[in-house]
Amino acid sequence: MSKARDNILARLRARGVEKAPVELDRTPASPDWNREERIDRFCKAMRSVRTEVHPVSAADWPEKLAALAKEKQLRNLLYAPAGPLAEKIEATWRAHAGLPELVTREVDVDGWKEELFFDIDAAVTSTRSAIAEVGAMILWPTPEEPRTFSLVPPVHIAVVEANQLHNTFADAIAAEDWTAGMPTNALLISGPSKSADIEQTLAYGVHGPVELIVLLIE
Amino acid sequence: MQQKAEFDQRVQKALNNPQLRRNFRIAMDGLMEKRSNAFPDKVALEALRVTGANIRANALAKQLELLEQLEANCTRNGIQVHWAETIEQANRIVLDIMQRHNASRMIKGKSMVSEEMELNHFLEAQGNSCIESDLGEYIIQLDHETPSHIIAPAIHKSKQEIARLFKEKHPDIPYSEDIETMTRSARKVLRSKFYEAEVGLSGVNFAVAETGTLCLVENEGNGRMCTTVPPVHIAVTGIEKVVEKLADVPPLLKLLTGSAAGQHISTYFNMISSPRKPGERDGPTEVHLVLLDNQRSRIYADEELFDSLRCIRCGACMNHCPVYTRIGGHAYGSLIPGPIGSVIEPQKFGLENFGVLPTASTLCGACGEVCPVKIPLPKLLHRLRYEQVRSDHTGATIGQGSQRSAKEALIWKLWSWAHANPAVYRGGTRLAGLFRGIIPNKIGPWTRVRTAPKIAPKSLHQLAREEGFDNE
């Protein structure tokens, strides 16, 4: 196949000399929003795509999580025992009786794919940061919090820190210096999964989560 | 001229189908409104379009170097890069990967390049199953159809038609015309397909050279499923999709989602830079990138037509096209319909096959006005009209001159002679005025639905003279 490569590149080389490169100004023009405006925009944009956003504090979010899990009558909740949220979740679950079963499988997903696909009701994950302008969360899944957690279970609960809100996507890339090294998978998530393929009518819960719940730590 | 007759037949069929006409009209009106709402500030939109156009133009100008950089960075990240000059080669690469894994079950995310390759057809002939998982693609696959729109493949169907199709293909699922219910039943069927699939296939919206990152825009989560769950992920893309830097992505993303369906951002934006790393608990253990040329490097050679490679496949040009709205996507007879299809498909598959498409436009300019990367679509359609009748055979486009007929060429020669010689022209109009009474009032197809225009007794030339307007 390297012949194909050579042929293609040769054709491009033959004509490429004539193409003048275009000067690009890549400095992102960021709006000057303060923290409140960022929070406000993020919440509005997320809610406009049918995300439940709950303002919480750094102290009370596990309580809110427990209350939601109960209210939604989840049978179980997938979490990452080695992840950043684990300690508080476990403490809260220990303190209350009658909460849905906390599930964790500290092996490769391949080993319990069937359970993940068909038996798990919900998963809770942390997030890396978020984007105010368009209302999106940024996730860089880790070995502790794998990619499928935010994808396969019907309910995804995500913890977002207001301090980690960027104005725009371009700001996030620049401020977090993404070019220094991209992860296996970087994700932007804005709302539960949806489709408008039938008569341009929005229907939620196609292949990914049917519900997206955000606990926004202010 | 056979292609014209076939095209006319498909057009007839579409125009005489009131259901289809209604489906498209409603859908296109909706999409146009959504786009317009997504960009309320027209000045900001214009600035963003200029940025988008420059980013794409820059990437194309440096395409050679960027492809090499992309390959190097992907390889370093552990993504296996393959090159294909033709769709046959690309299909072969995919099949080889499947065979190496003893795999026969593929789940597919939405990919126009895989449609271009006719990959499903190819793999199925080899005894594999290829399931489309994008809801729209899934619907048309059930009905053995091709996409009628690049973003919304099943847009030609009403919910009743889809409900009947589901009932026919899945008799065990209760009949419903409720869109949410139908969506959920597709979810159920496809969930086990994701679960079982051995290979996931996706397209690529932008391939970032700087970091070796493949970006995918989607709303359903099927794109993430295909690229996360099966042990092998194959991404197929045209070589023109490469962009230089990560910083180039946000403006293009905003332009794409806003122009396509009026979204500020898609539900998911999925950036893949490597296969599963040691210690990671999920994700494919192999990621392959297939870079397909299929005439793109040939299009690249023409300094004007080369602009068509800027396309980010948002579909806005078809949403705003009054011809597309009337006849729908299938009438075009090409994979990509609408203005950009009429520009790209003849270049890929030859004017002798698709030369009729550039003529199926009023050159009204609606497409060029909305294109997020400012592709001068009317100008390119116009250029292809020239390519197909030019007689010097010095152009680069396949099938150049193929639509030239001696009769038509003679008519234009005479026309040119008459209008380049004022005395001849004036004589002609004077005669027309004199004999206006006996000029037939049936003039071909024009008068099938219109009355014939009346030739004035005196031309403007005569009136101007009589009213004393100076000649110089």
Added chain:
Amino acid sequence: MSLAKHYPDKPDKVYFFGTCLIDLLYPEAGLAGMQLIKREGVQVIFPQDQTCCGQPAWNSGYRDETRAVVLNQIRTFPQDYPIVVPSGSCAGMLRHHYPEVFKGLPEAGLVEDFSQRVFELTEFLVNVLKIELQDLGEPTKVALHTACSARREMGVADEHEALLRQLGNVQLVEQARKAECCGFGGTFAVKHPDISAAMVADKAQAISDTGAEQLVSGDCGCLMNITGYMQHQDVGPQNHHIRGQHIASFLWERTNAAES
């Protein structure tokens, strides 16, 4: 998107390029355009050697055949006067496409000078002559169809409207999807008559739905298409009464004391 365009001061003399369609079918529209300019104290020159802008051949891909016709026009308007054109489509050809016709050829510079002088009639009336109109006509309801070339290529949709809004007794009504093409497209209507018919049917309906008594357009191609359809199809009782007129004829008729 109309680009910021530079308009000259009011000149003493202008050239008028009547267009072949107006010449043959709607000469009164051309004459009205010339009279509107003349009334503002500007001398109007109508060179008798003008023919057609060349667009039909150009849009059909016959570039060599176009060049011969273009050269005739360029020879016919030698002086440095503005060239006024009562059509967005033909003005677009003269202004924006002539340079393309001769791109890379020795005549390119000459063509460029010519194209810079081209103005569509309504933009000339509004932006150069700064015309002020006194409506002498009866109250009437009017729908305006702006040609796609006038709207997108020449960017003069606002000027069309501004002129009609100067007329006190004219109520301008807006049809659904007003920016959508009427389906004329020159040779398109002949090559793809069925698609064209579907488009003009929708346009005629949208205009008829406004209840307008009169249809005005700055382009005779669109007018010929839409009114031709309305007359032939005879749809709806009120369609009979929708009169189609070029904007120049309409403006002249309503503001010319001698005629009213």
